[in-house]
Amino acid sequence: MAKQKILVVDDIDINREILKEILQEDYDIIEAKNGIEAIEKVMHYKNDLSLVLLDIMMPEMDGYEALETLAKSGYTNKIPVIIITAAGGNENEVRGLELGAADYITKPFFPESVLRRVESQLELTKHRKYLEKVVHVNVEKIIEMRDNLVDFLATIVEYRDGESGGHIKRTRLMMEELFKLLSKSKKLEKEMLKINREDISKAAALHDIGKISIPDNILLKPGKLTPEEFEIMKTHSVKGAKLIDGMEGINPQSYVKACRDIALYHHERWDGKGYPEGLSGDNIPLAARAMAVVDVYDAITNKRVYKPAFSHEEALDLISKGAGTQFDPEIAEIFVQNGDIFKNIENS
Amino acid sequence: MENLQTSEQHQDYGDFVPFINVEEGIKRLVNNRALYFKLLNNFQGRDFAQKIIDAANDKNYEAVAQAAHTLKGVAANLSLTALSEISLQIELLAKQSRDIGHLKEECTETVEKTLSLIARLTS
Numbered sequence: 431m432a433k434q435k436i437l438v439v440d441d442i443d444i445n446r447e448i449l450k451e452i453l454q455e456d457y458d459i460i461e462a463k464n465g466i467e468a469i470e471k472v473m474h475y476k477n478d479l480s481l482v483l484l485d486i487m488m489p490e491m492d493g494y495e496a497l498e499t500l501a502k503s504g505y506t507n508k509i510p511v512i513i514i515t516a517a518g519g520n521e522n523e524v525r526g527l528e529l530g531a532a533d534y535i536t537k538p539f540f541p542e543s544v545l546r547r548v549e550s551q552l553e554l555t556k557h558r559k560y561l562e563k564v565v566h567v568n569v570e571k572i573i574e575m576r577d578n579l580v581d582f583l584a585t586i587v588e589y590r591d592g593e594s595g596g597h598i599k600r601t602r603l604m605m606e607e608l609f610k611l612l613s614k615s616k617k618l619e620k621e622m623l624k625i626n627r628e629d630i631s632k633a634a635a636l637h638d639i640g641k642i643s644i645p646d647n648i649l650l651k652p653g654k655l656t657p658e659e660f661e662i663m664k665t666h667s668v669k670g671a672k673l674i675d676g677m678e679g680i681n682p683q684s685y686v687k688a689c690r691d692i693a694l695y696h697h698e699r700w701d702g703k704g705y706p707e708g709l710s711g712d713n714i715p716l717a718a719r720a721m722a723v724v725d726v727y728d729a730i731t732n733k734r735v736y737k738p739a740f741s742h743e744e745a746l747d748l749i750s751k752g753a754g755t756q757f758d759p760e761i762a763e764i765f766v767q768n769g770d771i772f773k774n775i776e777n778s
Numbered sequence: 779m780e781n782l783q784t785s786e787q788h789q790d791y792g793d794f795v796p797f798i799n800v801e802e803g804i805k806r807l808v809n810n811r812a813l814y815f816k817l818l819n820n821f822q823g824r825d826f827a828q829k830i831i832d833a834a835n836d837k838n839y840e841a842v843a844q845a846a847h848t849l850k851g852v853a854a855n856l857s858l859t860a861l862s863e864i865s866l867q868i869e870l871l872a873k874q875s876r877d878i879g880h881l882k883e884e885c886t887e888t889v890e891k892t893l894s895l896i897a898r899l900t901s
Contacts, residue, residue, distance in 0.1 A: 441848075442848060442851065442852050443820070444817050444820060444821060444852050444855065444856065445851060445852060445855055447813070447817060448806060448807060448817070448855050451807045451808060451810055451813055452806075452807070452808060455808075487844065487847050487848065487851075516847060516850055516851045516854070537850075537851040537854050537855055538806065538851075538854035538855045538857065538862075539806060539855060540806070541805070541806060541807075541808050
């Protein structure tokens, strides 16, 4: 294994040489003559650097200033900085520690003490990194559990109209692919900056959760709904949003917002003739505009109690025709141009 | 001084101790004797003390304190005991913006004595 790298910062070469001699058997030593050089080296080596030994009194930029700069850019959280002070002076070790230093050593150096302090800081960093990793893995597990539970809930609702979770899985995959494509669109660039793609594809699962409140005789009716029945059917978007508003302790907020936007607005139309609010254009959240296309595509290409399945080509044709009226023209165009991707998901 | 009897090497350096603690200096370099003498040689050619004197003549106390601080650190690291001590005294005075007075001459003398001992050691 390669030796860990330590940056030694001191304006006096003799001091650097002494530290180098003490440390070089166990570590790779990099040197800097002042604060500015030190910051340059830290930026250059980044994660390859394991520790910094930083003198305080230096010309150009002193150790305090260098330490502040490093702390501000978050480096002192990753790389321990041990400051070098002179014994017997009234230099303030406390100030250095407050500024983010991990420890201090004093001149004259004592090899054993320098080595021990360096070692213990490296040990601490190793442990901290290990703990961070454990926490990270557990957070990932929790998120995975959240997603599985949400998919499970959505699947329960879908079971009522004879589907078996396929629509949920397919639309999630399609949203994922669609948003990959949308991220390349110049027109949607600004809106894409505000959203988290992963949140949105996961949130897609809940788009029809409000259907739990639609009675069987309407939800499962073979054939066309009466205007009165259709009014009731339409309430599933508002009911879905209400259910999502009632979710407690689900994080992050960006995910919950994506769930709500999609459930509430996936039946809005680009021309403002949709429901429940009759929003138009980009007043409709991007996630819902994309969901509208994906939802229609998947519904059309699958058999439903009230209709047979249509072909992929027929579905794309319908989406093309709806561009600018029912659908966001940019999203519809991107979807149709990349139709094969969605056909493959449909057939998988 | 009780080390005097234990080894010839120690005996050699005994009388340097108030100015240069050779044993300690070598130990600091994890017993790399050659490097210690190399660093002493390096120190010989430097103007650390002159910077103090110049700044003192200009009555620039901040510069005196800084130069004294630097010399204090290097001298301590090389175990140049007397020089490190006098630098500390100068630094403390200068930090209070006080004239270093007779310490100036004392500093010059200590430097001269130290350098002559280094010359003897490294010749």
